[in-house]
Amino acid sequence: QKEVEQDPGPLSVPEGAIVSLNCTYSNSAFQYFMWYRQYSRKGPELLMYTYSSGNKEDGRFTAQVDKSSKYISLFIRDSQPSDSATYLCAMSADNAGNMLTFGGGTRLMVKP
């Protein structure tokens, strides 16, 4: 079993839909949680960052962390075709972050 599990998709939604992307993990020591967006043939871009449990909102994006369930989510409201990308979750147990553990990524397609 992988340390971080992420549904590979692809996930196809119509423009304007609310999108929910999720990761589960097994290591209870993880306390720093990130979401990266990666467009095709580009490097990942840090989208959201959360420390410990709770919610964080940034524009149309909301990140949620439930450490008791070892489950993190990224919600995208009013999805746009420009949101079409692969979304990678990543997490770390230490502040230095030298050992980030990534999920395999979920490919999202938002259709106009």
Place this chain on the structure above:
Amino acid sequence: DGGITQSPKYLFRKEGQNVTLSCEQNLNHDAMYWYRQDPGQGLRLIYYSQIVNDFQKGDIAEGYSVSREKKESFPLTVTSAQKNPTAFYLCASSMALRGGGKQYFGPGTRLTVT
């Protein structure tokens, strides 16, 4: 502009040849990393360096080598010993001790070995 640059964007090599991928950052970050990404896969850590003249193996270091002679630069050499070198290679950097794990990535180099 602050950021991470990787060159070249595309690289083609014959089997048996060593090849060096460049990574430079002007973010004044202490730590730098090399990842490999295969189609439909997540990122796997090859090597990382927290400080000049020091580096550590990641999960898949076999067949790769690195150097860290300057804070800004962390080149990766893919040697002929790497059995499946064709992949997308990503370089990243972070503030080692106060960054909270945030890593920032370059645009990547796509290496094809035939």
